[in-house]
Amino acid sequence: MGLSGKGPQSHRMVIFAAVFILMTLLILYSSNTVNDNVYAPFHVATNHVAKVTDLKKWSGKDGYVPVYGNKNMTLHCHNCALVTSSSHVLGTRAGEEIDHTECVIRMNDAPTLGYGSDVGNRTTLRVVAHSSVFRVVRRPNEFLHHTDSNPVMIFWGPPNKIGKDAKGTLYRLIQRVSMTYSNVSCFSITASKMRRFDSLFHRETGRDRQKSHSWLSTGWFTMVIAIEICDNIKVYGMVPPSYCGRKPATKKMPYHYYKPRGPDECITYIQNESGRRGNHHRFITEKQVFSRWAKQYNITFTHPRW
Numbered sequence: 411m412g413l414s415g416k417g418p419q420s421h422r423m424v425i426f427a428a429v430f431i432l433m434t435l436l437i438l439y440s441s442n443t444v445n446d447n448v449y450a451p452f453h454v455a456t457n458h459v460a461k462v463t464d465l466k467k468w469s470g471k472d473g474y475v476p477v478y479g480n481k482n483m484t485l486h487c488h489n490c491a492l493v494t495s496s497s498h499v500l501g502t503r504a505g506e507e508i509d510h511t512e513c514v515i516r517m518n519d520a521p522t523l524g525y526g527s528d529v530g531n532r533t534t535l536r537v538v539a540h541s542s543v544f545r546v547v548r549r550p551n552e553f554l555h556h557t558d559s560n561p562v563m564i565f566w567g568p569p570n571k572i573g574k575d576a577k578g579t580l581y582r583l584i585q586r587v588s589m590t591y592s593n594v595s596c597f598s599i600t601a602s603k604m605r606r607f608d609s610l611f612h613r614e615t616g617r618d619r620q621k622s623h624s625w626l627s628t629g630w631f632t633m634v635i636a637i638e639i640c641d642n643i644k645v646y647g648m649v650p651p652s653y654c655g656r657k658p659a660t661k662k663m664p665y666h667y668y669k670p671r672g673p674d675e676c677i678t679y680i681q682n683e684s685g686r687r688g689n690h691h692r693f694i695t696e697k698q699v700f701s702r703w704a705k706q707y708n709i710t711f712t713h714p715r716w
């Protein structure tokens with residue numbers, strides 16, 4: 411036997427050792443992503459000094475194109491209520507105050523019907539992601555009828571989906587909606603403005619949006635647009651950037667107020683913040699930027715207050 415007998419056995423040992431090492435690495439790696447990264451593997455580049463962009467001036471007039479007709483995006487408000495979709499708005503009874511604000515801004519398919527006492531029932535501007543268009547048009551009574559007399563809807567998304575030259579289903583759908591509900595002014599964000607949103611993210615965080623596998627959130631677009639059009643902004647239901655890292659862990663709160671059984675907000679934020687493979691939202695990083703902007707522009711946060 412001798413050598414010929416040891417051959418396969420040491421072979422097996424090597425395979426066994428390799429599997430063992432692999433398993434160990436895997437366990438180490440996954441525990442690392444779960445525990446250690448409770449915060450911020452998505453670093454804002456170190457030594458990064460945010461270059462200040464004057465958002466009141468950066469826009470230019472060519473950022474928004476009417477989906478139908480030749481309206482211009484001329485919305486300007488002295489006071490705005492930016493109502494987030496977070497479940498932190500529930501139980502606040504802020505609806506009345508929100509409705510008394512000159513302009514009310516909402517996102518995607520966040521409803522007012524049934525939540526009026528907490529979120530109010532007026533909508534001046536709704537910022538809608540390409541991925542939420544179907545959910546918005548599916549309920550026209552909720553999103554297209556019961557609104558201010560001249561509501562504005564701004565759609566954002568990849569130019570090949572929502573841009574003027576897009577011939578896809580989504581663009582045709584948006585176009586049909588703006589033809590049908592002509593008292594709602596629908597705009598899409600131009601390709602060049604979409605690139606500006608990316609470079610703004612780069613300037614503010616030191617990270618290239620695409621290379622860092624990040625998606626911008628509807629919250630990012632909405633906050634920037636709100637700063638463009640509003641002199642003062644009061645934000646309802648947005649937690650501060652450090653909120654989800656606090657110990658002991660904060661109470662579970664649904665990510666969206668209208669999906670009580672939906673995912674937890676902090677888990678969604680933290681998992682997105684640390685996600686590497688595939689693209690992820692950097693909700694926490696975005697809030698760090700918002701807190702800087704709050705000092706630069708008149709932005710206040712309520713429920714929670716910070």
Ligand SMILES: *[C@@H]1O[C@H](CO)[C@@H](O)[C@H](O)[C@H]1NC(C)=O
Binds near residue numbers: 480
């Ligand atoms: C929109 O703005 C353009 C250029 O400023 C102007 O020529 C056009 O008449 C405006 N359209 C409306 C509907 O006000």
Ligand SMILES: *[C@@H]1O[C@H](CO)[C@@H](O)[C@H](O)[C@H]1NC(C)=O
Binds near residue numbers: 505506
């Ligand atoms: C809007 O909400 C207010 C409470 O904030 C309520 O008094 C009013 O009846 C609501 N209006 C409609 C049309 O639902």
Ligand SMILES: *[C@@H]1O[C@H](CO)[C@@H](O)[C@H](O)[C@H]1NC(C)=O
Binds near residue numbers: 555557558590593594
């Ligand atoms: C807007 O237009 C639609 C369809 O023409 C109509 O049903 C709706 O009542 C209008 N809403 C307002 C606030 O004028």
Ligand SMILES: *[C@@H]1O[C@H](CO)[C@@H](O)[C@H](O)[C@H]1NC(C)=O
Binds near residue numbers: 489642643708710
């Ligand atoms: C800032 O905004 C708050 C609420 O939106 C408002 O009460 C306050 O008067 C504003 N301050 C200035 C200097 O405009």
Ligand SMILES: *[C@@H]1O[C@H](CO)[C@@H](O)[C@H](O)[C@H]1NC(C)=O
Binds near residue numbers: 685690691
């Ligand atoms: C990231 O956020 C989105 C919501 O925008 C959510 O659908 C998704 O599940 C989150 N990803 C992770 C890994 O939690």
